[in-house]
Amino acid sequence: MMSESPTSSKRLLAVCGKGGVGKTTFTAMMTRILIEGGKAGKLLLIDADPAMGLLNALGVDVRRTMGQVREEIIKTARRGGKEEKIQLVDMLDYMALEALSEMEDFALLAMGRTETLGCYCPVNELLRGTIETLSESFDTILIDGEAGLEQINRQVMRRVDTLIIVSDATSRGIQTAGLIKRMVQSDRVIQCEKMGLVINKVQGNEELLEQFAREMGLEVFGYIPQDENIAYHDLVGKPITELPAKSPSLVALRDIAKNLILR
Numbered sequence: 001m002m003s004e005s006p007t008s009s010k011r012l013l014a015v016c017g018k019g020g021v022g023k024t025t026f027t028a029m030m031t032r033i034l035i036e037g038g039k040a041g042k043l044l045l046i047d048a049d050p051a052m053g054l055l056n057a058l059g060v061d062v063r064r065t066m067g068q069v070r071e072e073i074i075k076t077a078r079r080g081g082k083e084e085k086i087q088l089v090d091m092l093d094y095m096a097l098e099a100l101s102e103m104e105d106f107a108l109l110a111m112g113r114t115e116t117l118g119c120y121c122p123v124n125e126l127l128r129g130t131i132e133t134l135s136e137s138f139d140t141i142l143i144d145g146e147a148g149l150e151q152i153n154r155q156v157m158r159r160v161d162t163l164i165i166v167s168d169a170t171s172r173g174i175q176t177a178g179l180i181k182r183m184v185q186s187d188r189v190i191q192c193e194k195m196g197l198v199i200n201k202v203q204g205n206e207e208l209l210e211q212f213a214r215e216m217g218l219e220v221f222g223y224i225p226q227d228e229n230i231a232y233h234d235l236v237g238k239p240i241t242e243l244p245a246k247s248p249s250l251v252a253l254r255d256i257a258k259n260l261i262l263r
């Protein structure tokens, strides 16, 4: 039998999907569920979206982003001589740690924006390595991605355990999810062991949605209903993590988390 102790089951989850489908809302609700379930162990959240919407959804702020760390590295590398560049590599882990915010129940890394234009693949690669190393000291890692998967792949990590594709409750949305799945399978963006669909803002017609998903070859992890509590929290600017415990969306996600994602 599988042990339920958090340390024995390291989990790396990434959330993706097209713009506005509810990735950040999902990530914030999932955070709440992981914390209340008490089985997440050490939890690391990564906001891989340059717009950093996750911070609002969690009701937290960060002092520094990885984007700022990256800027500093590029500036120093441009200025410095050989010696300084070598020192810089030694300091990378330390610099990345500066972008890690420790909250009461989780740690948070915000990627932020990258100001400097141009290709800085070596810098991205170094930083990605640093994030991967950093992740090793956590039991559960949850990544809120931007619409595409490129940002995660280029700047965060190359492999996750479970990829959660969020879609809205439309045939078009599920088709887009199907495209993401094919992109992942063609091995161009990110490696994962398991991948499935969470259909959000559902107002009935689950059978029909399931059929669309099946046509795209997608497993449905579950459905999250359209929830006025979420709309209200966003309206007044209250964190999603503070939704009333019995909110339909949270109730639905608890089941999804229990049955599929965290099994």
Ligand SMILES: Nc1ncnc2c1ncn2[C@@H]1O[C@H](COP(=O)(O)OP(=O)(O)OP(=O)(O)O)[C@@H](O)[C@H]1O
Binding pocket: 017, 018, 019, 020, 021, 022, 023, 024, 025, 026, 049, 053, 146, 147, 200, 201, 202, 224, 225, 226, 227, 228, 230, 231, 234, 249
């Ligand atoms: N289940 C739901 N019920 C009602 N409203 C929802 C639900 N899920 C998300 N929303 C609303 O949909 C909008 C988009 O949600 P969210 O910001 O989580 O999407 P996203 O995929 O992260 O967007 P982006 O691509 O811009 O990062 C928000 O206004 C949010 O309040």
Ligand SMILES: [Mg+2]
Binding pocket: 023, 024, 025, 049, 053, 054
């Ligand atoms: Mg978002």
